[in-house]
Amino acid sequence: MKVREFKDFQGRPSALIFDEAVPVFLANFWLINYKPGLSPKSRVVIAYDLSVVMLYLKSQNIDIATRFSNGEYLTVGELVRLRNRLEEQKKTVEMRAKGMGVLAPKMTCSSAFIRRCRTAREFLEVIAEEFCPTTDGKMALSSFKGRLEKQLPCKQKNDNPPMVEPLSERELSQIDAAIKAQASLCSRSKFLIHRDLIVFHILRELGVRNSELLGIKVDSFSRVASGYIVVHIQRNKDLIGDPRTSPATVKTLERKLRVSDNLWTLIERYMVERKKLAGARGHSFLIVTRDGAPLSNDSVGALFKALQSHLGRGLTPHTLRHSWACNFVLAAFKRAVTLPPREKEREITSALSVLRAHMGWGLNSSMPEHYARYAFQKIGNDRLLSEESMLHASIITGGEHETD
Secondary structure: OEEEEEEOOOOOEEEEEEEOOEEOHHHHHHHHHHOOOOOHHHHHHHHHHHHHHHHHHHHOOOOHHHHHHOOOOOOHHHHHHHHHHHOEOHHHHHHHHOOOOOOOOOEOOHHHHHHHHHHHHHHHHHHHHHHOOOHHHHHHHHHHHHHHHHHOOOOOOOOOOOOOOOOOHHHHHHHHHHHHHHHHHOOOOHHHHHHHHHHHHHHHHHOOOHHHHHHOEHHHEEEOOOOOEEEEEOOOOOOOOOOOOOOOOOOOOOEEEEEOHHHHHHHHHHHHHHOOOHHHOOOOEOOEOOOOOEOOHHHHHHHHHHHHHHOOOOOOHHHHHHHHHHHHHHHHHHHHOOOOHHHHHHHHHHHHHHHHHHHOOOOOOOHHHHHHHHHHHHHHHHHHHHHHHHHHHHHHHHHHHHHO
């Protein structure tokens, strides 16, 4: 079961599902007819999620077209087994479908599991309605929908999205040093090391998404009247002109972010080297490969996967976005600690408004409040740990005094 990514006639990324080079009709029928308004990347992600559902049906020899036409829907046991497969990574499900034993299945993250459950539930509901034999089968269909709702959860038990522990300054310095160390090891060309530093520091200092980084062009920078440089984060209006299978898209609001002098100096030097690449003359994307082609999402992911060994913890491009937001809110909370109540509220509200604008979130987004809750909990936990440490020290001191 393969997902083939391609671009439609408008240049937008899309995907269809194939089984041994044969299109999987029902899956592709649902993707095309019932998910036409999805954003390009969401369509690709859902195609991969749906391929896991189709792998399970294939491994169990379940022909849903025939069964649903006869009014025979999936049982509770079959839905439970499907739910178990949705918790596993696609490669693990493929191994099971081939009849191979799996001793240590690799599991997917909770958010991906919930997304897969939602996709499976929507798909099975639509196909069941399409094949519902007569009006007499409405009761059985309603019962099936109830089983889907019960067995395939569409919401996480914790309504708050997961939070990544922000990177400390020491950890950020370790990443910077690890990239620069490749020069002495001669394991990477100077141009690629320079580019990797650009990638890291833009994500670190601006807190942008990976796709926003890859959408930055050479002409996205400008100097404002105040004298500093800003970069314009904007939507890619020419998807056809983006040669990547998965073009750089921006899901947040367009905005202009200030670039530090040190980062701009690094970018200017990089642009000089970029101009020498023949492959970079046909486009204006800033971040490129050694041949000059626009860098892909997967390549950035591979870079951070290699860097995480220097930290001893998980590291992705999005970790830097979380870290920027967390550290920004933590700094605002710490500034407000000593202020009077009304000024404290004003300081925090102002900080959250700045955060919303900087990160490109809409007015209805709850993400600023989410980071505020995290900061409040972290400061409270740190205070409790500090008080516990002081109490422990006083007990020890008191014990020593009694001994004397």
